[in-house]
Amino acid sequence: MTRLIHLFLVFALLSVMAVGGGTAVLPEMQHMTVHTFHWLTDAQFRNIYSLGQVAPGPNMLMVLVIGYQLAGWAGMAVVGIGFFLPDCVITLFVNRWWVHLGGWPWRTSIQRGLAPVAVGLMTSGTFALARLSILNVQTLAIAIAVFGILLWRHINPGVLVLLGGAVCILWR
Amino acid sequence: MRRKQRELSEFFYTALHSRGPQTGCSVEQPKPPSSTDTETPVSSTRIEPDLHPSLLTLFRIFILAGGLSFGGGAVAYLREYLVREEGWLDDEGFLGAMEISETLPGLNAVNMAIIMGDNLRGLAGAAVSVIGMLLPGTIVVMVLGILYQSNHSNPDVRRFLLGIAAAAVGLLSAVTLQIGRRQFRQLPDIAIIFVTFLAVSFVKLPLFVVLLGLGPISVWLYRPTVSKPRAQDEHLPFHRGERHHLFRH
Incomplete structure (x- = not known):
């Protein structure tokens, strides 16, 4: 209670x-x-x-x-x-x-x-999540790639987020 | 992906109109949803104040907005449907709702649902709209949460979720940059952003201290001037002008 x-x-x-x-x-x-x-x-x-x-x-x-x-x-x-x-x-x-x-x-x-x-x-919220999730080269690369792609093109962010997860499983 | 969304909205548009009672007689014929122009004639159309969508129609629209917005974009969907297709709100009304929902605390999509529901159908409309907006996501996130509880030790699941969080960092960075594009260009604003960031992320002050301390200071910096009225559009925050596809919550 x-x-x-x-x-x-x-x-x-x-x-x-x-x-x-x-x-x-x-x-x-x-x-x-x-x-x-x-x-x-x-x-x-x-x-x-x-x-x-x-x-x-x-x-x-x-x-x-x-x-x-x-x-x-x-x-x-x-x-x-x-x-x-x-x-x-x-x-x-x-x-x-x-x-x-x-x-x-x-x-x-x-x-x-x-x-x-x-x-x-x-900005602080983004930074807090970065501290929790940017743990190695792979995760850093995923974050930068998503950031760059979104500034460059109109792509549904949901797709990119799922791709980020898939990349993290496959790229060891 | 935008084309895909548009096709979807076209599909639901026809679906909504072929069955169910026609509510809310627009003055003009509703525009076909395939138009891509940003200027709509809706804002110049006189909207009669007594256009009432039924509560069920409102519920359906918000369920679609809440259920189709993977990775955000619920607000864009609402604008597409409520302003461009049905004309229940004009552009001015929509931007007014954005102003309120972005200034007030809370998730933007939820605030928008409350304001639009309230403006269209009062308290019942607000309740129906916000429930519709949250229902699909609630069901999905709870299913995922229960699945997570039984699979949280699976290394692939953990890696997948880690990758999603990392991708979300990129996404949030882009969204923050986009929402704050005017603030990041002006010196006093940059200073406030920087101090807020330092106070929360490094000094680690409690959030209420930051809000009660910096909020009034920042508002005071932009206090009304008696002699020289500010040029409205130039000084409004992120509410005016072309909105970005990334805009969310």
Whole structure:
């Protein structure tokens, strides 16, 4: 029961701090689940993150697997509600309120000011994942190749991600 | 791959229209989905405010957006369907929704589902949309999670997942660069990005400290000026202009 409460609180907290999306809270999520609560190892966290990359829709649905791994179906439900519900409620209210802020000069300032913070957090999220997954020449080459290909061509990233996995199995 | 997606959307377009009741009478005939132009006449069309897609139609659209977006792109699908094909939202409304969903915390696709569902059908629409967006991915990720639990010691599975994570690093780098393309070009923004990155990744400050500390400072840097109003488009973050295919969550 204590674990369920902790799971809920951790993911609800991550949810409201996700300025810049799921990648922005990745370092904090890793820190909390691996170092603060010792729920997962770094490798488990990385592997579960990868499962989210293979599934359709938002990659951050992988938090459900974290919940399931730690506390079964109840854990999955608690994490799902904690991670998604607060944001949904906030968005719903702000959406109805936003039009009234049209002439408020600070609205643009908030948008403008939060944007670089969000980009900085996404950079940290990418860096955190790199520290977990760039372990040797092969993984470094995969990351650089995917980065280069995506800047060069419009290719579905899902295909590239699967290819990355296949390359890592075959190239030893 | 874009062509493939387009074919898919064309397929579902016809599928959606051949069965089920026609809801939401657009003022214009819906555009054929094969158009590739970025300028659509939809924004210039007057959309009547009482165009109501049924909740079931909304649910279907969001299930498709959530289920077809492997490696991201759900938002692009929503724009294609809700704006270009059905005309339930105009481009201005769509960009407005993007502004809100990118400024607020939370996954972008989820925020978009809430806003669009709410704008089209109120609270019930928002609920139906977000459930539809998350349902396919939830099922797949849970199946994968259960499979992972029984196979996590298999060395090939581990290598496969490691390769996926490495590829995701490349993907996230490209996405971050793309989303922050305006921020990475301006000196004050670069400084904020750098300080945020250092604070989280090296000083390892808790995230709420970073947000409560740097957020207000950054907003203050862009505080409204009384004398010289800012040129709107130039200073808005990543919401305006041509969007990249990589844009996700």
